Amino acid sequence: MLKKYFSVILIVLHLLAVDGVDYAHAQSASREDVQAAFIHKFIKFIEWPDTALPSDSKVIVVGIIGKGPMVNAMVKIEGKEVGGLKIVVRQVERLREIESCNVLFISPSEEKRHEKILNHVKGSNILTVGQTKGFAHKGVIINFVIVGNKIRFEINLNAGAEAGLKISSKLLNLATNVIR
Secondary structure, three states: OHHHHHHHHHHHHHHHOOOOHHHOOOOOOOHHHHHHHHHHHHHHHEEOOOOOOOOOOOEEEEEEEOOOOHHHHHHOOOOOEEOOEEEEEEEEOOHHHHHHOOEEEEOHHHHHHHHHHHHHHOOOOOEEEEOOOOOHHHOOOEEEEEEOOEEEEEEEHHHHHHOOOEEOHHHHHHOOEEEO
């Protein structure tokens, strides 16, 4: 039992051990900076099908749909590497632009359009991430929530499976809520 808690603590420390000065002290970083750093780390714990990330690909594309402060925060993870893949961040406006993304952050400004966006990505191998209350229950795979003044996340395991993504049990153990 103690061994399990120790491994969970190590995973949490690994997730929170983010690169760069901007994230060294979460208290001095904005909420969006911390969320962008989490997205960078989430990628390590997601397994895409081989067809989604071809072996000759050198990049993983993180798209942002909508407006808000997350756009500036995501630029800070551009160029960082995950498993030999360089992160490329793109602002997307039209639904057809989403298809080139491996990760899609859906801004709160898109709350009224979220159903249309999720219907568009249905069946594709795109990790959807949001920060709007209730988004995980509405089909977003990972959704940020605030719990006790701390940034946490919930995971919709069914939405992940529908996208053909395998989410590491290590990441599932850290979620405040796993929707099955």
